[in-house]
Amino acid sequence: MSLSQEKLKQNIKNIYEQAGDAEVIAVTKYVDIEAMKSLYNQGVRLFAENRAQELLEKQDLLGDLNEEIEWHFIGRLQRRPVKDIINRIDYLHSLDRMSLVKEVDKRAEGIIKCFLQVNISQEEQKAGFAVEELEEVIQEIADYPNIEIIGLMTMAPYEAEEDELNHIFSSLKNEQEKIAALNLPYAPCQELSMGMSRDYHLAVAHGATYVRVGSAFFEE
Ligand SMILES: *Cc1c(COP(=O)(O)O)cnc(C)c1O
Numbered sequence: 001m002s003l004s005q006e007k008l009k010q011n012i013k014n015i016y017e018q019a020g021d022a023e024v025i026a027v028t029k030y031v032d033i034e035a036m037k038s039l040y041n042q043g044v045r046l047f048a049e050n051r052a053q054e055l056l057e058k059q060d061l062l063g064d065l066n067e068e069i070e071w072h073f074i075g076r077l078q079r080r081p082v083k084d085i086i087n088r089i090d091y092l093h094s095l096d097r098m099s100l101v102k103e104v105d106k107r108a109e110g111i112i113k114c115f116l117q118v119n120i121s122q123e124e125q126k127a128g129f130a131v132e133e134l135e136e137v138i139q140e141i142a143d144y145p146n147i148e149i150i151g152l153m154t155m156a157p158y159e160a161e162e163d164e165l166n167h168i169f170s171s172l173k174n175e176q177e178k179i180a181a182l183n184l185p186y187a188p189c190q191e192l193s194m195g196m197s198r199d200y201h202l203a204v205a206h207g208a209t210y211v212r213v214g215s216a217f218f219e220e
Pocket of ligand 1: 195
């Protein structure tokens with residue numbers, strides 16, 4: 001990492017200020033263990049990875065520091081590595097299909113806090129449930145006692161303009177409130193995981209409770 005500690009400190013301060021009341025999750029998929037330790041030394045404790053193998057490697061390298069770290073998994077998760085990571089993370093943001101619900105429930109040694117990933121923008125290449133399926137999915141999840149739906153998550157298309165971002169974030173909030181109103185014990189659904197480096201300001205304005213920020217930490 002070529003970034004000076006001074007600049008990193010400034011970036012961290014800016015990001016936390018702009019995020020307001022939302023929790024900031026540092027997405028470390030682009031950076032090595034030294035950069036992660038720099039973030040840790042500056043007080044960052046919420047980390048996210050999007051690949052199972054990399055999460056495990058970084059946890060091993062961080063050793064004792066893991067005791068204070070809250071781990072979030074945010075990437076597309078295949079079924080095979082579920083058993084390796086599911087009991088080593090605190091939050092799963094990318095619960096995006098019923099086959100994954102089943103596998104997580106089967107491998108979990110306790111209740112796993114999950115976000116349902118929603119494909120609001122309906123991009124074909126994006127993972128996530130369609131808005132129209134959410135109600136049925138929520139009912140089906142009642143059969144999987146190790147899954148707790150604490151909120152909804154979405155990713156906006158990379159090239160989205162402000163109008164589209166406003167639409168995506170407000171739609172996710174709307175869906176979150178509908179599920180929360182069902183008052184299901186296994187799906188309190190109070191949280192909104194939305195917003196990345198380029199759009200977290202907007203996401204926060206729409207009620208994001210978690211923002212997932214990667215590259216903005218390391219900008220010159
Ligand atoms: C990479 C990634 C992020 C962070 O992206 P930046 O643009 O670097 O902030 C957030 N969420 C998910 C799911 C990601 O894969």
